Amino acid sequence: MRTGFSQLPLHSGRAPRWLFERMTRLAREIICHLVSEYGAEGALRRLADPFWFQAFGCVLGFDWHSSGVTTTTCGAVKEGIKGLEHELGFYVAGGKGRVSRKTPEEIQQTCEKTGYDAEKLVNASRLSAKVDSSALQDGYQIYHHAFFFSKAGRWCVVQQGMNEASGMARRYHWLGDEQTDFVNEPHAAVCCDHRGKALNFVARESKISRERVTQLAAQPDREVEHVMLRRQELLMPKRHWVRSEDINPKYLHKILLKTYEQAPADFASLLAIRGVGPKTLRALALTAELIYGTKTSVRDPARFSFAHGGKDGTPFPVDRENYDKTIEILHAALHKAKVDRSEKLDALKRLGRFNK
Known part of the structure; x- marks a missing residue:
């Protein structure tokens, strides 16, 4: 995951x-x-x-x-x-x-x-x-x-x-x-x-939207195009990820021609189709909402620098001597100690406690 x-x-x-x-x-x-x-x-x-x-x-x-x-x-x-x-x-x-x-x-x-x-x-x-x-x-x-x-x-x-x-x-x-x-x-x-805000198809609340988008992608392009053309008025929701060209019937025709030929069985299969990218999914999401009334989530799932320093001097310039010593200690602990694996790791843990 x-x-x-x-x-x-x-x-x-x-x-x-x-x-x-x-x-x-x-x-x-x-x-x-x-x-x-x-x-x-x-x-x-x-x-x-x-x-x-x-x-x-x-x-x-x-x-x-x-x-x-x-x-x-x-x-x-x-x-x-x-x-x-x-x-x-x-x-x-x-x-x-x-x-x-x-x-x-x-x-x-x-x-x-x-x-x-x-x-x-x-x-x-x-x-x-x-x-x-x-x-x-x-x-x-x-x-x-x-x-x-x-x-x-x-x-x-x-x-x-x-x-x-x-x-x-x-x-x-x-x-x-x-x-x-x-x-x-x-x-x-x-x-x-x-x-x-994000157009989040992988949100839990987008489950039905994923199903509808996949269903829509497997339909003959002409059927969906006719539905869109019969609408005399199109009210665009106020979302930053929607553009008018995303639901242009001609653009939809190109999208659906590709997806219908491969008839995806589920959303993961739709996502895997080469050429199906952000714009394609936006168009399908909006079309599915217009036809089926299903909405896609807009929830954004977004919810030790003092060891050797940093290259730009933050929090201090890299201490090359100390850096090299760390590499030497780790290498020796793993490769040069003449003890078995468990004793080797115990020794490294003791060294870590000593350096705290």
């Missing part, structure tokens, strides 16, 4: 090479420790927690609250565990911009080696992205999509959208498996400073 999302200010710039190299090494040690003690699924649960993820990014030394913490932290993890994926049973696909579009290909390449069904994971990746870009229309365009998964088929998504008008970014977290429900309240927790 989606576990939450965070809203962060958009910042320009990137992590300097000297910092990102350290972030990569420290991320590798932390992920190795998490998998060693909690398993790959335990690491997924933590990455899917927006609060834990934020603290993780801060410990790695990136800005404590900027949008870049998402892309840089995910990139550091992906780069850090490169070559250790099969040993850990923990994998990463996707990333920012053009890299995100390679997610299905990267998942398939990994599954060829693990033997897991790639189609299920690719579908989870695509649907989670489609929900946050189309089924939940909150004004943020997805530009980053990172897909973390285990060889057992559990997965988590950390993806981020931007709103250039407000200068803010919003991060969405998912945690799922083969039983995940993508279309009915998929989030279990939400972390966000800003709340607004």
Whole structure:
């Protein structure tokens, strides 16, 4: 399920090479420790927690609250565990911009080696992205999509959208498996400073709307077009997500021709149809309301930076010597101690208590 999302200010710039190299090494040690003690699924649960993820990014030394913490932290993890994926049973696909579009290909390449069904994971990746870009229309365009998964088929998504008008970014977290429900309240927790109105197809109260929109999408386009043309007066509700062109009969004809040919069995199937995006869903939602009287929810589901410092000097400049020492301690604790696994972890816990 989606576990939450965070809203962060958009910042320009990137992590300097000297910092990102350290972030990569420290991320590798932390992920190795998490998998060693909690398993790959335990690491997924933590990455899917927006609060834990934020603290993780801060410990790695990136800005404590900027949008870049998402892309840089995910990139550091992906780069850090490169070559250790099969040993850990923990994998990463996707990333920012053009890299995100390679997610299905990267998942398939990994599954060829693990033997897991790639189609299920690719579908989870695509649907989670489609929900946050189309089924939940909150004004943020997805530009980053990172897909973390285990060889057992559990997965988590950390993806981020931007709103250039407000200068803010919003991060969405998912945690799922083969039983995940993508279309009915998929989030279990939400972390966000800003709340607004959204066209929310995945809200619980949108259940009937999802059914009607799916039913409408499976109808012959001419039948719906005739209904719309017979209306002599069209009263537009005052909603920021509705535009007159969204219910133009000619536009509806193009939409319904595509959806009728594929006849979706449910809302998730409709969402998965290539080309069905925010505008298509807005048009279908308004048409379904006019024909069936069903409304779609407009409820917005939105409801440790002192470890090593931050790249912009907040709360203080990155202490390189201390950063390197942390990496050295973690690496030695996991790889060099001549004790068995349980003693090794106990020693690390004692070290953590000592440093408090």
